[in-house]
Amino acid sequence: MILKILTVAGLASFEIYAAIPAGFAFGLSPWAIFFASVTGGVLGVFVAAFLGDRIRQFFSKKKIVKEEKPKTGLVYRLWNKYGIIGLGFLGTITVGAPVSLAVGIGFKAPLKKLITWCCIGVITRCVSFTLIGYYGLKLF
Numbered sequence: 001m002i003l004k005i006l007t008v009a010g011l012a013s014f015e016i017y018a019a020i021p022a023g024f025a026f027g028l029s030p031w032a033i034f035f036a037s038v039t040g041g042v043l044g045v046f047v048a049a050f051l052g053d054r055i056r057q058f059f060s061k062k063k064i065v066k067e068e069k070p071k072t073g074l075v076y077r078l079w080n081k082y083g084i085i086g087l088g089f090l091g092t093i094t095v096g097a098p099v100s101l102a103v104g105i106g107f108k109a110p111l112k113k114l115i116t117w118c119c120i121g122v123i124t125r126c127v128s129f130t131l132i133g134y135y136g137l138k139l140f
Contacts, residue, residue, distance in 0.1 A: 004028055005036045012040030013047065015096055016122070020129045030134045034126055041097065041122035048098040049115050052105040084109055088117025093125050 004026040012019035016037055023033030078086060087109065091100030097118045104114040 001028075005032055008033060008036040009040030009043070012037040012126075013044030014098065016041055016125050016129060017096075020126070020133050024133050024137060030130055033133075034130045037126045037130070038123055041126060042119055045092075045097045045101065045115060045118045045122060048101045049105075049111060049118075052101055053111060056105055079107055084113050085117055088114050089121040089124070092118045092121025097122055 004023075005028065008019050008023040008026070008028065011022055019037045019040060020033055023036065028036075082090065084104070087100055087104050087107075091103065100118055100121070101114065105111070
């Protein structure tokens, strides 16, 4: 039982889309799936933020000079329109927290605010997908 819960938490640290169905496949209760996926997702946010910040510091020490690209395109328009909330919350719900954090660190967003909105996005995502999975299985 503990190994199944740890597996769900480990999967959730990378991708919640895989963790919640795995929890239902293991036969865990919805509450166990929810708490394991939230725990794994939030730990994934902090690990990605810690590693992303360290990687940015490493490359800033090397003083790599690269050509400045024009700031156009879909990602820049979304960033300018929705800011940290859009990137942290909506990005976490759609593509996942590690990707949202990587993009936010690339845009030099304030890390504390980005982590806060990513954690809120992880919790929202876990609640919604656990409920969908639970009531979806009730239909069968």
